[in-house]
Amino acid sequence: MGTSASGVQVKVAALVTPSDPTHTHLLKLSSIDSQLFLRFTIEYLLIYQPLQLNGVDREAITGRVKAALARALVPYYPLAGRVRARPDGSCLEVVCRGQGAVFIEATADNFTVSDFEKAPRYVTEWRRLLALEVVDVLSGAPPLVVQLTWLADGAAALGVGFSHCICDGVGSVEFLNLFAKLAAGRRSGATVAFKPKPVWQRNLLDPMSFKQGATLTQHTEFSRVTDCCKFMTRFDPDQLTPTSVTFEEWRLNELKNSIAATNQLRLLSVTTFEALSAHIWRSWATALNFPPNQTLKLLFSINIRHRVKPSLPTGYYGNAIVLGCAQTTARDLTEKGIAYAAELIKEAKNRVDDNYVKEVVNSVSLNGASSVPDPVGVLILSQWSKLGLERVDFGIGRPVQVGPVCTDRYCILLPVHDHSRSVKVMVAVPSLAVDKYLDLLTAVQ
Template sequence: MGSSVHVNEAVLVTPFEPTPARVLTLSAIDSQLFLRFTIEYLLVYRARPGLDHGVTTARLKAALAKALVPYYPLAGRVRAKPDGSSLEVVCRAQGALFIEAFSDRHAIGDFERAPKYVNQLRKLLSLHVADVLNGAPPLVVQLTWLKDGSAAVGVGISHCLCDGIGSGEFLNSFAELATGKRGLTELKPTPIWERYLLDPAVRLSSNNLMTHPEFSRVPDLCGFLTRFSNERLVPTSITFDERRLSELKNLASSTSRPSELSYTSFEVLSAHVWRSWARALNLPSNQVLKILFAVNVRRRLKPSLPSGYYGNAFVLGCAQTSAKDLVEKGLGYATALVKSAKERVDTDYVRRIAESVSESACPDSVGVLIVSQWSRLGLETVDFGMGRPNHVGPICCDKYCLFLPVVDQRDAVKVMVAVPTSAVDEFNFLTRSPYS
């Protein structure tokens, strides 16, 4: 499937009504260096009889203008504060970018399997914002009409402004405005800025982060970074339905201590993918390996964050062990590590992170698998008047592992990750064969 996408229109959409002109400060969590990239979603909708392209395009543009009233910071521009302490948003109704395009090669069936290469779908979000601090809009929406009458909606949202849950809430509100299910005053939840709620009480040295394994450095004993930068990465995709997830839970429980028998689907699936990834890469037995994943802290904080808070309200959970132990000690061992990493996150943990993060603090990259759970963001419910999406995924498949929702299977999860060419066959075999 080659890329042949033609842009028909690219316009800045400004808020439908006047919005506050102000400069808003982002939180310490928002301002972390490793969040200065764009979250890129791809939602694909099956062709529907009688769907008028012109009317649909106009409806989406109008709905975006309305959504930018309560979510007016998404129409602003992000910059560093003069003192360099954090980031801020200049809100002057500068606008979000809306693109309409057409493709003469893409069709709905192309999204049923993993793409052949990581950037195959790049043109379905034609403007890739690599650095939002250079003045680019923090929100880009592209509606691409496919050759079979289906539609792809690509969305790029600056991670500095919102996390996965926040962006999922925005997209559902945007969609409800497009269909008329809700008006501007009826959006649920009401978007809340209030970034000061995650401001640190005091500013500590980033050296304090060294006690957190996600930020500590480990020796690269195998040319790990070189391998991932020099070897071609191949996208993979495998779906775990309810039966296969139950199978993993049973396997993890059978190899765990009695006190650790209750595991979630996320815990066992993360552990299984982590082990399969490590085994397929054939890493040295003494190489330290880590798995990183977002832990939502909205309800873990005391007091909890208000409903509608759409900023970054997560910290990184991190489990680590040697390649030898990860491979040899079984799924129960790995799952217990993931579970313990989640349970360590409480109010004190979050405050400590907020007080210590700085512009220079970044998670380690050596021996690290990053997992992002998109299957619980509500993306599968985003209906712009074309029905629910037939496919939810990323614009580009990367070395970061995504857990995606599956159409019409509420409890199923699709795992997508790109792995080096030399490991792809073994990884595919191991992920499909938990008892091997």
């Protein structure tokens, strides 16, 4: 991790261990945590305005952030452990010995805050702002990496990578909030006084907890479909163009109104997520010009904390998610209108109840590798706009831009600074289709 053509210079890379002694033991991850398709790193990029104070002491700020990381790792000590497969192969576990998270300090002489107002020029342009890329989370790599990069204009970029095996989006942001409060110096009490307190209890999403009443049925998110168009060859990273489109509140209302105007009573209460994701899915599918008989799926995470009975405890930071799956043909998706797509998405959400979660838990426990989403025909959409990332303040103000480290073929919905009801959509589209996709996405319904 040295100087590269990217203009990012790593000054320090170090392991940060918990500031106080923590438990030394093995912690079993849940069946949901252990799924093959969650064995990657969630990578956030938070961009902060240039500091206006005269004589800003970057070293002091960096020191505060690094010290806060050590303190935050005390209640969240599994993030300082290492993930591995259990010897019996049943699931994953965390070896907790206070091994530490990685903290990196860097400078970037070719980035300023304005560079992040638009999409990156290519998929990996911002990669060096989280220089340690963890490709294999079971290889002994740290499950948490934090990089503070000072930009050319005095702005700051904070890249954070979490092992998805240990936490989901909600859980990761709960950690970030504690980390940020400690860095900002708001020490109204001990670390444990911050809310919510972290809750492990991964046994709550294990098959034994769902033994009664669970059934085993085929879920469309895991079913394979016929590949009519050499689907994955379209998504070579070198042939993708990142896009970024912001939808203001009026535009989102316009989408919802266009659906309500169809007079389908069950869609009068369509949510912003349903309307926007339907519009994105249709624009993407139309631009890519799939064969009419190609089966297409929209996959998206659904928070199950309050969909299971009893609800999961406040502060549960493990993977409390299942995949919602809307499925149809390319012909129907592109020809039947936005209301049709929104209805499929609403139905996919409504299917997820306590029994549905039981089915998924049992399926991934028994079938393991076979319970993996087939990528053919799939657009994966992740909603970061409701996580609260735009409020994470390390004592240098709230971020003015929030995004992924790499903008690839996974579509991410993001918050917009100072516009709580607006949403930014980022996804990389095959370069040959990008102009048509943008025209469709920004067209008035």
